[in-house]
Amino acid sequence: MTTDSLSNLMDERRTFAPESGFAAAANVDAGWYAAADADREGFWAAQARRLSWASEWSNVLDWSDAPVAKWFVGGKLNVAYNCVDRHVEAGHGDRVAIQWEGESGDARAITYADLRREVSKTANALASLGLRAGDRVAIQLPMIPEAIFAMLACARLGLVHSVVFGGFSPTALRSRVDDAQARLLITSDGQFRRGKAAPMKANTDEAVADCASIEHVLVVRRTGSTVEWTEGRDLWWHDLVDGQSDTHEPEAFDAEHPLFILYTSGTTGNPKGILHTSGGYLTQVAYTHHAVFDLKPESDVYWCTADIGWVTGHSYIVYGPLANGATQVVYEGTPDSPHQGRHFEIIQKYGVTIYYTAPTLIRTFMKWGDEIPAGYDLSSLRLLGSVGEPINPEAWIWYRKHIGGDRCPIVDTWWQTETGAIMISPLPGVTSTKPGSAQRPLPGIGARVVDDAGVEVGPGGGGYLVLDKPWPSMLRGIWGDEERFRETYWSRFADEGFYFAGDGAKYDADGDIWLLGRVDDVMNVSGHRISTTEVESALVSHPSVAEAAVVGAADPTTGQGIVAFVILRGGQDASVVGVLRDHVAKEIGPIAKPRQVLVVPELPKTRSGKIMRRLLRDIAENRAVGDTTTLADSSVMALISSGLNTAS
Ligand code: 6R9
DSSP: OOGGGGOOTTTOOOOBOOOHHHHHHOSOOTHHHHHHHHOHHHHHHHHHTTSOOSBOOSEEEEOTTTTSOEEEETOEEOHHIIIIIHHIIIIITTSEEEEEEOTTSOEEEEEHHHHHHHHHHHHHHHHHTTOOTTOEEEEOOOSSHHHHHHHHHHHHHTOEEEEOOTTOOHHHHHHHHHHHTOSEEEEESEEEETTEEEESHHHHHHHHTTOTTOOEEEEEOSSOOOOOOOTTTEEEHHHHTTTSOSOOOOOOEETTSEEEEEEEOOSSSSOEEEEEESHHHHHHHHHHHHHHSOOOTTTOEEEEOOOTTSHHHIIIIIIHHHHTTOEEEEEOSOTTSSOTTHHHHHHHHHTOOEEEEOHHHHHHHHHHOTHHHHTSOOTTOOEEEEESSOOOHHHHHHIIIIITTTTSOEEEEBOOTTTOSOOBOOOTTTSOBOTTOOBSBOTTOOEEEEOTTSOBOOTTOEEEEEEOSOOTTOOOEETTOHHHHIIIIISTTTTTTOEEEEEEEEEOTTOOEEEEEEGGGEEEETTEEEEHHHHHHHHHTSTTEEEEEEEEEEETTTEEEEEEEEEEOTTOOGGGHHHHHHHHHHHTOGGGOOSEEEEOSOOOBBTTOOBOHHHHHHHHTTOOOOOOTTBSSTTHHHHHHHHHHHHO
16 A cells, blocks of 8 residues: 555545536536525425426425424425336436346346336235325335335335335344334345345244234245245235236325335434435435436436445435436345456446445455456446445545546535435535545535534534534434434434434534544543544554454543454454554554454444444443344354454
8 A cells, every 4th residue: 555545534635626527517516505505495496396296385495393394385296206207208218227237147127118117017016905195015125126116116106115124134124014014015035145045035924923014915036935925915026016007197295295214223222213205305315316426317327336225225226316317227236246346347337437335345345455446447437426434535545546547526425314315425526525524515405513512613623413404305203203303313402403413523624524423433532532433544544454443442541442343454463453553543642542453354234334333342341242133244243252252
């Protein structure tokens, strides 16, 4: 590695100005910030006109019942019509909507005309089961086209979908089905994971065995493996859907009609069912997808690598791109199956122009080696995106150089399940980007960094990220628990009326925002606030470190002590631990020197790639490891613990 490797969040100073060619053709320009500031509601009304409305709203925003917003009051639209039919009606029926790629290389190109037929058939099938607008439908499916047909069919009928990760346990699925009182579960016989067929229906059977609300289980045949069958309850997708009429007349629903519930974990208690509605949500996902990804529907091939069980899959695979008439790649499998060049092979095969992924995958690619992307033609790419966690400058620079050929702008997009759509991000062609910073709230969005008292901090200052103005795709509540909604997000800065995001952040001297990780990930060592992200960034800036996760463990003298878990690059051994402790002390200051550095073979991650620091904290504090049901791979904790036992 070069001197780049000495960078971390504290001293990062590089900037990358937009290339003039990109800027000249960009969808947005700097004037959008001022226009939105001058007339926010007028700005959002203009964004809502990207969509096709059956009837126009009477006012843009009703905030009189804050914190429950109503956007585009009285407006009516059909979300699925906006994502599908209107593109066909506009003459784009032959454009590929979804270029689906199976893990094993089977592929299927679905045009907008095909999508209209498939969604119509699915909607007719769901209606034939007696489902009515407002009913909840749980969906647990792998990344297959039927997952998207099912979501859009729900939207078309005004049914509220609740998509649950394919990797979630029966217990996790059961609690979500129960909480939402879903009438239907859509699942598959199995799913392909790293070349092997893994069961899915066996898990969903276990989950819904005692769910009184479930009337039917609709099963897509994907792997062909044998499944148990409950007569009367279970239905094959091909039996029910294939024979339906492929036309369906969409009905317009109120702008505030519920669209979906998506469960996300809080710091305590059961997962929260985050509720999103129709008009404001679709407006903001369409606008942000157009502005942040600079999407040109006629020429771009867009690829977001998220799973549809994550909010990124909802907003930036299903609703945003399809509302904008994009052509996109949807990939079923894992990035290393059947080989570690799989993503680059897909970029080359389809000529992907826009690639949107998570820092954890970028760091994994770094670990696998520069020569892997170098073996493919990635010259079609013109824009790269990042989401899910703070991206450390090291990974950002690697992404730009080895994937983006030193020419593609990178958009580091900050947002949450609760915000529904991107809130803070550079604008490509407009913003001079900085590795590791999400930079500025988008035009129309209000965000600031405040101290404990809710007062905005100055340049160079740090504190809490808050959103100070309502936004169209904001959550409308937590399903069935309004009190928890108010308590979690609106009580911390109730006097100011700010939404509390739960993230730490700081301003740099230019007033750009740097996200520092969850507030619950901020450590306090001898009264000094140190973010886990800053220490991790320092660690991965050392050439021996591939990945790092840092937790604050209870410490009798200092309050918390810093414990780092590191994966070393090939050829390194645990003797480097002392060097790493000194390296962090040198990069950040002696106060940030980790109390312990533990070398591990893997880190525990959720399916969306977030490191589960809670589990690492259990190890660091010598406790029994807590609930691991949301881990992508539940064997990882055993692997980590056994490695530590043999090392000590
Ligand atoms: C979209 C998504 C939300 C939390 C959020 C923050 C972290 C997401 C980030 C980022 C720094 C970014 N996060 N994007 N932190 N920079 N670009 O990830 O939603 O799963 O609800 O997670 O993820 O901590 O609060 P969700």
